Each structure stands twice: as structure tokens, then as C-alpha cells.
Amino acid sequence: MASGVPNERASRVGVWVxxxxxxxxxxxxxxxxxAGLRNDQAISAHRGVATGQVEEVTWDRTIIRFETPDGIAHSPALGALYPQGLSEGQLIRIEYDTTNPELAKVAGRTWLxxxxxxxxxxGxxxxxxxxxxxxxxxxxxxRERATVDA
Structure with a gap:
């Protein structure tokens, strides 16, 4: 009976883990x-539009570069939101938050x-x-039935 206790405990812990x-x-x-919905709302609240260029595509981010109307070039450190299907050198339309140009996404793409x-x-x-x-x-x-039967 003592040998069953650790197995019971391990099973209970396993279920919880x-x-x-x-x-x-x-x-x-x-x-x-x-977070995607919140980012899209922030961009929509202070929306700026620019043409950007894809600088680098890696497994974890897509780095873009774009200029705002004041002539300042921006390259968000975390990359663009929703970058699926982009390739280096490609010109794309960017939507960005004018109060925070670090928050930018590919135009027309959403949190959906x-x-x-x-x-x-x-799933x-x-x-x-x-x-x-x-x-x-x-x-x-x-195990519980076996213990009760024993």
C-alpha cells in the first residue's frame, strides 16, 4: 500500500501540471x-501612412524603414506588425501611430x-x-478503485 502513495501523488501532480x-x-x-487589438486601436487613433521598405526578414521579426512627413526615418526595433509574406527590399504601405512611430503595421492588415x-x-x-x-x-x-477493493 505504501508504494501506491507516490504514484497517486505523481498522478495528481501530473494532472495539475x-x-x-x-x-x-x-x-x-x-x-x-x-495585444494585437490594442495595437491596432492605438494606430487607428493616431494614424499615419507612409511607404516603407522591408530591410530584413528574420524568423522573429521583419524590420522595416519608413519616413514620416517631418522627414525623420523610422525603423521600429520590434519590426512591423502582421509581416506575413514580405521579402527584403519590398516596398510596402505602412500604417503607424503618429505619437509613437515605433508602432507600425502593414497597411490593411489587422489583429484578425x-x-x-x-x-x-x-487548439x-x-x-x-x-x-x-x-x-x-x-x-x-x-488506482482509487483498486485501493477501495483491497
Whole structure:
């Protein structure tokens, strides 16, 4: 009977760890969607439009360079929002926040573009977590029945 206690504890901890990780990933995804919405609202509130050039495309960001009407060149350190499909040297229309030119996006693209990748991430997370939680709970219930029967 003593050898079953660590397994029961490990099973309970496993359920909470899987549930916690899946919940944190879901929360991060929801936060990303709302961050995109907030950024789009900030740009819309003080909207500036410019033609920019794609300077560099890396796995984590797309660096652009554009000039504001006052002649100042800007290159947001975090890159452009919604840069899918851009390539180096390409000229693009940029929408930016005139009070903060570091916040810029490809013109015509919105936070709705975050729904597919974030939804996929959250969906895959729960597709993995769901069966894992079911399996852990099934093992836990079987152990509890065996303990009651013994």
C-alpha cells in the first residue's frame, strides 16, 4: 500500500501540471490577440501612412524603414506588425501611430490575422492536453478503485 502513495501523488501532480501548462498557453494566446487589438486601436487613433521598405526578414521579426512627413526615418526595433509574406527590399504601405512611430503595421492588415495562428496554437495545446488529462484521470480512478477493493 505504501508504494501506491507516490504514484497517486505523481498522478495528481501530473494532472495539475498538464492543466496548468495548457491554461497558461491559452492565456498567452488570448493575451496576444488582445495585444494585437490594442495595437491596432492605438494606430487607428493616431494614424499615419507612409511607404516603407522591408530591410530584413528574420524568423522573429521583419524590420522595416519608413519616413514620416517631418522627414525623420523610422525603423521600429520590434519590426512591423502582421509581416506575413514580405521579402527584403519590398516596398510596402505602412500604417503607424503618429505619437509613437515605433508602432507600425502593414497597411490593411489587422489583429484578425492573429486568430488563425493563436487559435491553432491553443487548439493543438488542448488536443494534446485533453487526451493526456483523460489518461491521467483514468489511471488515477483505476488506482482509487483498486485501493477501495483491497
Amino acid at each position: 498538464v492543466l496548468g501548462l495548457a491554461s497558461v498557453i491559452t492565456l498567452i494566446g488570448v493575451t496576444l490577440v488582445f 490575422l492573429t486568430l488563425l495562428p493563436v487559435g491553432s496554437m491553443v 493543438i495545446t488542448w488536443l494534446v492536453a485533453g487526451p493526456l488529462l483523460w489518461w491521467l484521470r483514468t489511471r488515477q480512478r483505476a
